[in-house]
Amino acid sequence: MGNALTALFALALLAPVAARADATELTGQIRSYWINRQTADTGPLALANAIQPGTAGMDGATAGAQAELRASASMGAVQLHAHAGLQAQEVEGSRADTQSRVNEAYAAGQALGWQWSAGKKIVSWDVGYGFRPNDVVQQEVRRTLTSETPEGRPLLMAEHFDADTAWSVVWVNPTQERSDTGAQEAALAARVYRRSGAVDWHGFVRQGEHTGPSVGAAASWVANDALELHASVRAYQHADSSVSTVTDGSLVNMNPWRAHLSGAGQQVLIGGTWTSETQISVLVEAWHDDTALTDAHWSVWTARNRALPLWLKQGVPTAAVAGNLAWQGKAFGVSNSLRQDNLFVRLSWQQDRWQTALDVLYTPADQGTVTSASVVWSGERFKLEAGLRTHGGPADAVLRQLPVQRQGYAVAVWAF
Amino acid sequence: MILASQNGSFPIQTTTTTPGDTHWRRRSLTSTARSNVAVWLPLARRGEGVGGSGENTLAGVGAVPRKVLGFLLLVAATLLSGEAHAQEVQSLLKDADRYRMSADNLQVDTQVSVFNTDGTPDKQRRYTVFAQSERKSLVLMQSPMEKGQKVLMLGDDFWLLMPGTQRPMRITPMQKLLGDASTGDVATMNWAGDYTGQVVGEEPCQPDSKATCLHLSLQAQRKGVTYQRIELWIGKVRHEPVRADLFVQSDKLAKQARFVMDKPGNPTTVAEMVLVDQLSNKKETRIQYLNRKERTVSAEWLNPMFLARNPALE
Numbered sequence: 027m028g029n030a031l032t033a034l035f036a037l038a039l040l041a042p043v044a045a046r047a048d049a050t051e052l053t054g055q056i057r058s059y060w061i062n063r064q065t066a067d068t069g070p071l072a073l074a075n076a077i078q079p080g081t082a083g084m085d086g087a088t089a090g091a092q093a094e095l096r097a098s099a100s101m102g103a104v105q106l107h108a109h110a111g112l113q114a115q116e117v118e119g120s121r122a123d124t125q126s127r128v129n130e131a132y133a134a135g136q137a138l139g140w141q142w143s144a145g146k147k148i149v150s151w152d153v154g155y156g157f158r159p160n161d162v163v164q165q166e167v168r169r170t171l172t173s174e175t176p177e178g179r180p181l182l183m184a185e186h187f188d189a190d191t192a193w194s195v196v197w198v199n200p201t202q203e204r205s206d207t208g209a210q211e212a213a214l215a216a217r218v219y220r221r222s223g224a225v226d227w228h229g230f231v232r233q234g235e236h237t238g239p240s241v242g243a244a245a246s247w248v249a250n251d252a253l254e255l256h257a258s259v260r261a262y263q264h265a266d267s268s269v270s271t272v273t274d275g276s277l278v279n280m281n282p283w284r285a286h287l288s289g290a291g292q293q294v295l296i297g298g299t300w301t302s303e304t305q306i307s308v309l310v311e312a313w314h315d316d317t318a319l320t321d322a323h324w325s326v327w328t329a330r331n332r333a334l335p336l337w338l339k340q341g342v343p344t345a346a347v348a349g350n351l352a353w354q355g356k357a358f359g360v361s362n363s364l365r366q367d368n369l370f371v372r373l374s375w376q377q378d379r380w381q382t383a384l385d386v387l388y389t390p391a392d393q394g395t396v397t398s399a400s401v402v403w404s405g406e407r408f409k410l411e412a413g414l415r416t417h418g419g420p421a422d423a424v425l426r427q428l429p430v431q432r433q434g435y436a437v438a439v440w441a442f
Numbered sequence: 443m444i445l446a447s448q449n450g451s452f453p454i455q456t457t458t459t460t461p462g463d464t465h466w467r468r469r470s471l472t473s474t475a476r477s478n479v480a481v482w483l484p485l486a487r488r489g490e491g492v493g494g495s496g497e498n499t500l501a502g503v504g505a506v507p508r509k510v511l512g513f514l515l516l517v518a519a520t521l522l523s524g525e526a527h528a529q530e531v532q533s534l535l536k537d538a539d540r541y542r543m544s545a546d547n548l549q550v551d552t553q554v555s556v557f558n559t560d561g562t563p564d565k566q567r568r569y570t571v572f573a574q575s576e577r578k579s580l581v582l583m584q585s586p587m588e589k590g591q592k593v594l595m596l597g598d599d600f601w602l603l604m605p606g607t608q609r610p611m612r613i614t615p616m617q618k619l620l621g622d623a624s625t626g627d628v629a630t631m632n633w634a635g636d637y638t639g640q641v642v643g644e645e646p647c648q649p650d651s652k653a654t655c656l657h658l659s660l661q662a663q664r665k666g667v668t669y670q671r672i673e674l675w676i677g678k679v680r681h682e683p684v685r686a687d688l689f690v691q692s693d694k695l696a697k698q699a700r701f702v703m704d705k706p707g708n709p710t711t712v713a714e715m716v717l718v719d720q721l722s723n724k725k726e727t728r729i730q731y732l733n734r735k736e737r738t739v740s741a742e743w744l745n746p747m748f749l750a751r752n753p754a755l756e
Contacts, residue, residue: 053586053589053590096590134751141751148607148608149608149750150607150608150609150750151609152609153611153612166607173606174606175606176606176607185747185751187742187745187747187748188741188742188745189741189742189744189745190745191745192745192746192747192748194747219746219747221596221599221745221746223599224598224599226612226746246611246612248599248600248612248613248614248615250614250665251614251615251616251665251666251691252614252615252616253614254612254613254614254617256612299614299617301614301616301617302616303616303690303691303692303694303696303721304721304722307617377722378722378723378725379565404587405565405587406565406566406585406586406587407586407587408587409587441586441587441589442586
């Protein structure tokens with residue numbers, strides 16, 4: 027409940043401000059959702075639970091409701107903005123819990139020709155849909171099951187705009203501990219944007235507290251009335267990663283996965299969107315991500331998955347084998363990309379109030395797939411959304427070994 | 443002044459006057475004369491023509507030079523005629539534009555209501571449009587379900603910002619078409635400059651009405667416009683827009699538009715544009731212009747990356 031109080035407190039702070047403000051605005055939405063999950067019958071976590079049920083925790087069906095409130099107030103040259111949410115959720119087999127989140131809470135203004143922002147804010151950069159190498163501030167998780175507002179990052183930001191150019195300088199996570207990794211790492215980042223006719227050009231630099239420098243560039247080009255092409259590339263000196271200290275089939279008595287600062291690498295995305303007059307859109311993207319485990323790493327991982335159950339024949343306690351298998355699941359969280367090379371295709375069709383979409387993520391290295399289908403109906407204040415996601419491919423494909431293999435969901439949103 | 447040929451019937455303008463008091467009549471010509479009639483007819487009428495034998499106007503000129511001169515005059519007349527013709531169409535379009543865009547830079551509050559084919563209300567949306575000169579528009583969605591969405595249109599270039607991600611995305615002209623009343627319908631208030639074409643002639647303002655209007659056939663001059671071809675009917679005297687057939691790039695009839703004026707007897711502004719979908723659902727969309735006021739936004743507001751500044755825009 028502490029988080030809930032924090033969120034309410036953030037919005038309450040705006041109340042006295044709003045009373046004295048030049049202009050205020052309050053909007054929000056109530057969102058209820060239901061997600062059903064079917065767990066995997068293959069992979070290390072499935073095997074761990076088969077050997078000793080309950081070794082690896084798996085979420086069952088989930089039902090919940092979220093309330094989101096956005097409040098904006100303007101006091102002279104300073105604008106205040108807060109966006110907070112409360113969530114009540116019940117997972118099958120668990121107790122209901124309540125959580126809260128402050129997605130955004132920041133002040134913004136203008137001084138000496140520069141726009142500034144201070145507080146918690148969503149700052150999304152880069153081109154692309156399925157993967158964004160240069161989203162170096164927000165580092166938003168892509169291809170989530172349902173569309174949710176991301177949680178902003180604490181930051182100080184200065185921006186300068188003219189008609190065709192924009193400069194942005196961000197100090198993100200300024201108060202975070204040095205040990206924080208990934209999107210929580212303290213960093214200085216900058217972006218320059220330039221519009222040149224039908225092309226948007228972006229340049230990026232980032233200096234992470236422990237990951238060091240990275241530099242990137244992106245472009246989005248509207249080639250003709252129907253076709254947009256985009257590309258993004260980023261080269262980094264280091265990336266936060268994890269490695270297993272055990273590369274054979276031996277048993278260990280503690281989690282072998284350790285945080286690791288990887289060496290230099292690149293992330294590359296290329297893609298395009300084609301839209302027809304009949305409002306059918308096709309998005310195709312391909313990307314390479316050096317932060318993901320290599321094919322060699324996955325081969326070692328697969329070999330260890332096969333070797334660990336053999337210990338059962340030698341009388342080793344099932345808990346030890348199941349535990350070691352469950353730790354193998356840590357590999358799924360090393361990077362946002364499971365495999366280094368990925369192909370993503372999305373077909374969508376908008377017709378009146380309805381939008382339907384079908385997308386497939388394909389990993390060529392092991393022929394794994396994730397297929398999602400969704401339908402959205404939008405009314406005046408209501409929006410209904412439902413969909414299915416299923417994993418496919420050979421049994422040893424990494425995507426087929428994720429702990430959840432099929433998900434169905436339904437979401438109802440009421441906006442005010 | 444020369445007008446277009448259409449199915450063997452050549453409406454021609456007999457006098458060139460100011461747009462407010464132009465008089466029009468039709469004249470039918472034989473098919474054999476079609477290829478050159480657009481140039482020859484008016485010049486011949488003024489006694490300046492090079493048609494027929496040409497002897498009345500070109501007496502004394504030798505046969506070969508006369509042919510050359512005739513050819514050059516024909517080319518020049520064609521060019522001059524085409525130029526004058528384009529200028530006249532632009533003038534008519536500017537007149538028609540003034541009923542929607544009363545100043546170069548405007549803030550327009552717009553309400554879009556969609557009705558089913560049986561007349562029952564389907565949905566309603568509110569937009570704030572900053573329509574600026576040089577074909578720049580910023581559209582802020584105001585309805586609860588769309589609140590926070592923004593579309594920026596800079597000439598042929600378009601960007602969309604969804605409120606959840608705070609990331610401006612470049613979109614294609616086709617993506618701009620999405621929806622019953624596309625963003626282009628809401629944000630576009632000018633035809634002059636974007637379209638060129640010809641005056642087809644006088645036709646009934648509505649298919650079943652006795653009043654006659656000027657029929658303009660317009661072709662897009664830029665790739666980014668919402669409709670590639672427009673058949674537009676405007677008032678003969680004041681040149682207010684009356685109705686339009688809107689064609690997408692494949693030349694399919696996408697929508698039919700009807701313009702409702704504030705004062706039918708003495709129109710000063712378009713109060714409402716009624717669109718009937720012809721591609722799919724046949725629904726009727728009413729775009730009401732609730733409030734117009736002159737407003738010039740700063741250049742940085744029209745920078746695509748500025749869309750993510752929130753809530754400074756509102």
